[in-house]
Every structure is written in structure tokens, then in C-alpha cells.
Amino acid sequence: MDEVLPHRDRRTSEVWTRLATVTDPELDESVTDLGFVERVTVHDDGGVDIVFRLPTYWCSANFAFLMADDMRQAVSALPWVREARPQLRDHMVAQEINRGVSEGKSFAEALKDFAPGGSLDDLREKFRRKAFERRQEFMMLALRGLGYEDSAICRMTLGAYDEVDFGPGEVARQKLRYRELLVERHLANLPDDRAFVTYEGFAIRRHELVSYLQRLRGVRINMEFNSSLCRGLLAARYREFDGGSPERASTCGACGSGCAGSTIKLAAAAEKHTIAPA
Template identity: 75%
Template sequence: MNALLLECDRRTSEVWQRLALVTDPELDESVTELGFVEHVTVDDDGDVDIVFRLPTFWCSANFAFLMADDMRRAVSSLPWVRKARPQLRDHMVAEQINRGVREGMSFADALKEFAPGGSLDELRDKFRRKAFERRQEVMILALRGIGYEDPAICRMSLCSFDEVEFASPDVARQKPRYRELLIETGLACLPEDRTFVTYEGAPIKRHELASYLQRLRGVRINMEFNSSLCRGLLAVRRRGLDDDNPGPTPSPCGGCSSRCAAPSGSP
């Protein structure tokens, strides 16, 4: 019995580790750090149930679908998992999202009324860009903070970047996350490739860096505001649930800038 319990604990821990790699697509923060994931259950057959809840009843249907699908993919990558079943709770289209992800449907097929017009791949790329730019700003400012001049930053190779050590735990955590996106997007692969380029792959020139950073600052401020708003709304929602009042929060999220509750074609 003890051996079985230990194995269950190990597997549950592995699931949480994979879920920690899943991010809210707009905020570029882990769904576990944001507090979205509430419960994980692992059975003896390798089936995993993941219960999660978003800040409001009206949070964007496309974002919710993306997170559910990313959770399924992340947990399904564990070799012992037979089936991963994310279960969104207390959301306007939870039933459609849960069924769609469970059956491997596309977002357009699962939620035809809420289809945003473009594909989810386009949405993923939009928020991958935001994540890239937010992480990039962190690294550029951190390099400035430890004495690097702008020309050196603009010329810095991936090899040189790998050799830099940061004392700040947060910056040290962001360094591999930024590098990961560089590799994933193909913007830098070889040791001599430039570390700091635009999302389109163009070099950042020294005289352009100040204005470029101003734009990145705007991206960061928007994401930080939305993150703070989402955390606050989720905290309020949980207090309501703790008080045995599981109804939806009284107003739409408003933080995701994506017309959260609006079906396709709404004015």
C-alpha cells in the first residue's frame, strides 16, 4: 500500500510539474502560479483529471480553450499517462470547451459561435510574440543593470549570452525562458547568432534601442495590469465560493482586451 501511495504521489507531482509549464497565453505566466489549477487526480490506469477555474465566468473562450488544450498536451507527454482530461469549471462555455478538448476538436468546431475569425495558431503566434517581447525586455534591462553598454547588448551572441550570470532570482529564471523562445521561433540557434533581434528576426541597432524598449515597456505594462486584474478577480471569486456562493462574478473580466463574452458577429 505504501509503495502504491508513493507512486501516486510521484505521478501527481510530475503532472503538477508539467502544468507549471503551461502559461496563460495573454499573461505569459504559469497557470499554476496564477492559481487557475485547483485539483489534480491520477488513477491507477494512468488517467489524469485536471480541474481548473478562470477569474470570471466570462473570460475569453479562445484563451480558455488554448489553456485547456495546452494542459492536455503537456500532461499527455508524460510516458505513463493514458489520457489527460482538463475540466474547466464555472465558465460560460465550459461544457463545449471540455468536450472539444476531450474529443480533439478544433476550436472552430467546438465553439462555432465564439470563433474569432482567425485560427488558434494565429492567436498562439500573437501571444508568443508578446511573451517574447516581455522576456526580451527583462533581459536587456538586466544586462544594462550589470554594466553592459547598448552596443554590446545589440551585438551579443547567443554564446556570450549563455555565459552571463545574473544575481537576481527572477532574472535568472527568465533567462532560460527567453532563450527557449529564441530557439523555438528559430530566431537564434547557433552560438554566433545574435541574442537580441526583433520578433521578425531583424537586428536591433544601437540608435534604435531606446525607442524599441519604449514599445516593449508598453507590452509589459499591459500584461502586468491584466495579470494583477486577473489575480484580483480570481481571489474575489474564490471568496464567493468559500461563502457557498458559486455564482458568476457580477461583471465581465475586462482585462483580456478580447471582447471576452462576445460571440462571433456580435456588435
């Protein structure tokens, strides 16, 4: 027994680490930071049960399905996992989503009444763009905070970007997150590639940067508003049923790490910088 428990604890920690890579597609924030994941249970046979909940009973079925499927894929990537079983609770179509994800169905197959277009690819692309722009704005403002001129930011290569030292903390984490999307979308791969381009891959000129950042600021504010709304609704909903306290609402479901605070710090860090007037 003494050997089994540490082994299980290690595997549980690995599952939480993988779940932290899964984001709410609308908010670009981790489902663990948001407090959506309530409980993780690791079984000796390699099965993993993941119980999660959302802020309201009627949260978008599209988003709920995407998060459940992303959780399944993220945890299934661990070599020892035989089966990952996300279970959404307290949602209007939880049964359909849970069954569809467990059977490997598409959203259109699992919830025909909610998928008139038949595919979630367009939805994923829409929110991938928003995630890219939010991360990009954050890094541009962080570079301004270090004293970089706008012209230098517009010309910055991926190699130069990699060499910028922000020290430990949230900015360093966001630096890697922005880079991940650059590479994923093939916008920058080589050291001489530009680090800051539009989502379509076009260069951002110095005289365009102020208006460009103003538009990105609108994207961020909208996402931060939705994030705050989701957090408030989730806290109000489950404080009553779970008997939780205000402190509990700020930690992810079972890890108790207080990781939700990182998102608040991210918003505060971005607001410390101001966009210069044209």
C-alpha cells in the same frame, strides 16, 4: 499501500511540473502561478483529471480553450499518462470546451459560434510575439543591471548570452525562458547568432534601443495590468465560494507552494531598472 502512495505522490508532482509549463496566452504566466489550476487527481490506470477555473464566468472562450488544450498536451507528454482530462468549471462555455478538448476537436469545431475565423493560429502568434517581447525586455534590463552597455547588448551573441551568470533565482529562470523562444522561432541557434533581435529577426541598432525598449515597456505594463486584474478577480471570486483567505489566493490551486509570488518578483525586478532618456 505504503508503496502506492509515494508512487502516486511522485506522479502528481510530475503533473504539476508539466502544468507549470502551460501559460495563459495573454499574460505569458504559468497557469499554476496564476492560481488557475484548482486540483489534480492521478488515477492508478494512468488517467489524470485536472480541474481549473478562471477569474470570471465570461473569460474569453478562445483563451480558455487554448489553456485546456495546452494542459492536455503538456500532461499527455508524460510517458505513464494514458489520458489527461482538463475540466474547466464555472465558465459560460465550460461544457463545450471540456467536450471539445476531450474529443480532440479544434476550437472551430467545439465552439462554432465563438470562432468566426475558424482557427486560433493567428491568436497564438499574436500572444507569442508579446511573450517574446516581454521576456526580451526583461533580459535587456537585467543585463543593464549587471553593467552591460547598450552597444554590448545589441551586439551580444547567443554564446555570450549563455555565459552570463545571473546567479540563482528569477532572472536565471527568465534567461532560459527567453532563450526558449529564440530557438523556437529560429531567431538564434548557433553561438555566433545575435541574442537580441526583433521578432522578425532584424538586428537592433544601438541608436534604436531606447525607443525599442520604450515600446516593449508598454507591452509589459499592459500584460502586468491584465495579470493583476486577473489575480484580483480570481481571488475575489473564489474567496467567497471556497471560504479561502487572502493567503490562499496567492498560492496555486492545490500545490500550496506559493509559486504565484514569482510573478510579483518578476515585475518588481524589471521595475528596478530604468530606461535611460534619449
